[in-house]
Amino acid sequence: MEHERGDRKYDRNSYKKEPLSLERTKWDSGNEAQEYERKNDKKKAAKEKEKPNFALSGKLAEETNTFRGVVIRYSEPPEARIPKKRWRFYVFKDNENMPTLYMHRQIAYLIGRDRKVCDLAVDHPSCSKQHAALHYRLVPYEKADGRRARAVRPYIIDLGSSNETFVNNKPIEPQRYVELREKDVLKFGLSSREYVLLHDESKDDILDDDYQED
Template identity: 70%
Template sequence: MTILHDSYDVRIKQEPVTDDESRRPPRQQKSFEPPGTNRRNPRDREEKPQQWGKQTEKDKPKEEPVEKEKPNFGLSGALLKDTNTYKGVVIKYSEPVEARKPKRRWRFYVFKGEQELPMYQIHRQSAYLIGRDRAVCDLPVDHPSCSKQHAVLQYRLVDYKRDDGSTGRRVIPYVIDLGSANGTFLNNQKIEPQRYYELRENDVIKFGFSTREYVLLHEDSANNVGPVGNYEDDGVEIKQEPVEPTKK
């Protein structure tokens, strides 16, 4: 059997030879991977998804809690000079927000050894400045060991719990030393400066090295009403003091 082959005239297109590199097709570059890359784990090479939009509160890093500033009863520099000046003298003390005038009529009975000195009525104001500077102090003390502004008797409205578990409010006297040179003594114990100390009936206060003793009593002390912690100041009846006629 004879197989006949058809012949075909095939023409081959000749392209011009050129040295122009711009007309050559680009070569595919192999990607370089650093040693140690695991081809079998493509997830290891995946980058973390970027977050778009506004950051929410949950996404923000947690900040460490900042410790609150503790109360400071010391001087406040230039601010104190502008707001607490009396008769041209800078007062070292500012009353707290809980300052109140007492309803009970408290008194200072003053003794120098066996000698009884004039009594001080200390219920007409919410605070009494004690010191050697008579121009600004409410209760002057003339002993040279006392500072010009030595201490303060301060009445404060505070909360307390009754015996039945309920709560109430009352005005209680406190004493605070203003950083005096020779200190303030409560019942012969030196108190820390710039700190309030609660006072009770029959407490004895001394300032510096003065021998004068200031005994805290009130109008009902002779009737044995009890210590300051056993009554509620809000329920005390206010007695009106007689008004002296003005002299013409």
């Protein structure tokens, strides 16, 4: 059946869309897939921009902070320094003096049960494999006369241990550096050992006069 429209005639039977060729179908499908991927990439980029993540991925941490095949749970801060003062731990257990630990030869000391990687081994079952870390950091401070200066100070950080790290019998917040001072007493987990922090310029009678056990 034919219809007239102006000067042109149209045949209903002949006026049909021809099927797309296989090559054309593939081309359109490919373009649609690329467009879909582009939209997804834009969405992902927008989400990453809204919520930046500065934490190391597991793989990156493994590549940058591994010792003897074990991933270390802390990283040295850029201001880490070896101290000039000869810091040491005087260790006490059940009113008994244990060997003195010299803690000034390194920038940091890893503390925990894993003897494969830890510098200071604490074998009590309540302590974590990587329990805490002692760090020395170069930090600014103000002198008595108001002048600004910098000094290397000791810091402790709990590495998310199961049973906490204690400074002067108070638990410290995990994953946060806490500055230590002369005569501070540290405990790890439920261990009865106490570690008194002193240095080579401390008075000889400081333990007798000032250190008291609870």
